[in-house]
Amino acid sequence: MESASFRVLAGVLVSLCTSSVFAGSAGFAGIAASADSAETASDNPAGMSRLHKPSASISLMQATGLGTFEVDEGQTTTNGGDPDNDLNPVMIPQAYYVRPFTESLHGGISLTIPSGFGSEYGSDWAGRYYTDSYSLVYVAVTPALSWRINEQWSIGASVGINYISSQSEVAINTLVPGAADGKLEANLDGVGTNFSLSLLWEMTAKTRFGLVYTSESKTDIDGDLKFRNTGPVIGGLLERGVLGDKIEVEQVMPQRIIGGIYHELDSGAFIVADLAWVEFSRFGTNSVSLDGETIDVEDSGFNNFWAGTLGYGFPANGGLRYTLDTFYVQAPVDDSKRTLAMPLDRMWGIGAGVQVDHGNGKAVEFNLHLVDFGESPVDTGPSAVRGRVVGETEHPYAVIISGAYHF
Template sequence: MSKRVVKTSLFLALATAASHSVAGGFAINEQSISSMGTAFAGRSSSADDASTVFGNPAGMARIKREQVSGGLALIYAKTDIDNASGSFPGSNDGDMVPFIGAPMGYYVKPLNDNWSFGLGMYVPFGLVTDYERNFQGRYYGDRSEVRVITLQPTLSYRFNEQLSVGFGPTINRIDGELTSYLANPASPGRGDDGKVEIKGDDTALGFNFGVLFEITPQTRLGMTYHSKVDYRLKGDTTVSGSGVIATSAGSYDATLELTTPESLDFSVTHELDADWTIYAGSTWTRWSRLEEIRADNKGVVGALKGNISSIVEEQNWHDTWSHAVGAAYKLNRQWTLRAGFAVDQSPTNNTNRSPRIPTGDRKVFSLGTAWSPNDDVTIDVAYSYLIEEDTQINHTSASKGNYRSTYKNSAHGLGTQVTYRF
């Protein structure tokens, strides 16, 4: 077993670091299809349906009828790898992110004129990267799959016609499975690599808090705070291989501690007239918390034991801002059209960026529509196109060789959501 084993574990935690609404990294942004149509502008001030449980818990005060909302977002990502070079031969096919889906479901019930109860289930983030067998940068990243599901019970309280607040604890379940290649120190890159498989999971608590202030019946301001979450992932790492690697082959316990950052979302919604509504918003995420990731392995044996009992990997992520604007046009009583544009900073840097999370600053273009055949049902559909700036990977290691490349990432998102009012 070598440093590669623990670095596989490290990236299980690193994948979870991309969380909350419009944060960078590999965040899953689609917790609401109605908000997706405006590129999530106005997420904390719109309160159009039960998905406000995530967007701003205080927005439940605007919902006058008991309702449920459920939906699914499908994400198709594409990656081209250019200008690749490295110490060892291999391919650079790209397109390592398979077709994935993110479900969501919400329930809101007004209890009286002041109190409302809500419940939400959503996917705040996820990561799937799966390179080809002979990927040239396989020692720095191969297959990664991490899933998070959050359950959020919520209460809101309306003080008066203008001010409402909301609060909800979050129960966050993380699980992941990774497969990686381990360079044989005797002959790295020569076809006798080892294999690493790791599984890990944890359940941790956080909370969401929101404030909604209605300046006028046409204009409202929203603020939502998503708390940091402290995780302690426990995983099993299984190593197999020949030569020196074989002396450390077996299964070991791995423990990783990670704090995901807090974020603040600010937005404004303004109804220009009976037909037009405009939205704007910004989100700040404290990614600078992720300075390093530390992993500890227990019971390590073999020739490389001294290298992996405790491993620290520098990340040096930085705080990010994202900004979005959007508009909605009420075509008639049944149909509403939406559009939006967002810019989103990446927390990574050129020095530490890995093939597992090769993300850069992004731009998002969105379109959406809502169809309400009657007062009880609304069906939302939205489409987004995301494109990132070219990002550089540049790594050098005595055991894994050099790997340099340029990533060109883009993604398409398509979602639908149904809201039913009782």
């Protein structure tokens, strides 16, 4: 298993900074106020007013987790031991385009993956009755507009059109001694929308502040449930029509606010910082309908959280620019409420990058980050059907490599 903790927290991080690298910024820092490349169409639409000619960027982030979830066999009551160990990297591509319509009015569009959450445990491990695999992927197409009010103030707005795909598998305990496990699979998808409002205050030619609000998005995703080898209990419920195979879920992506500052020093070096708040207590499943019958959903147990970034960049000879940055994401869930499907913990990281300016608005950028995403201890508590699973992530570290081409 590539640590599920890392996959989930990669999703949280990307939901804050939807592009993987930022021209004029420092790695993951500079989300709200850098506004020096086409990524601003997604990060802060008001910042498009700073771009005086058509601009585009494409970027790719590759994240590889090094940690593995290890089961505490002394406290776990089901057999199977540790989950599979899959070290395949997470790949996140993005694309952006900005075009001036007039001196004051700019338009842009972005294709991003604002978050991707998931876990890949395998079907034979100790926690298979809680989750075999889980994925929740958002793909967003976001048109945006900006309006320059005067030399100092710009405002922006965007509408996110979000396609959501969710896939999950879980083993079923048939409660028949010696019988093989059953299986439940769910494949759901749907389309939803949200919006962003933003502003950029260019206090001086070298100092600017940005503020971005992104609304909550509610999306109805639906699909089919597939049961295999269910055993006498669930099989009987299916035969009597008590359980159906059509499901609809209202999935919520939470609202967030990000504020930031960019300040250029007399030497040409610059400092950037961001502070973000995410209403993560609203994240997840809001309601479930099974064959038209609504089922109550328990509180997800997630908490609202804060995140912060700090970056420093400085120019060098030959069109080079170097950057250093650090970031911290508060844990979105208490230890007692952490689940195997969403093993979230706090996260912090440090990074360095280099940009090569080729002139005429063209540049190539590379960044490297080292991340500690937390041990994410989980204790499911006792269950007569699913058993108790206790464990945590060992060596919870990751390497993130990102690059972009600006033109």
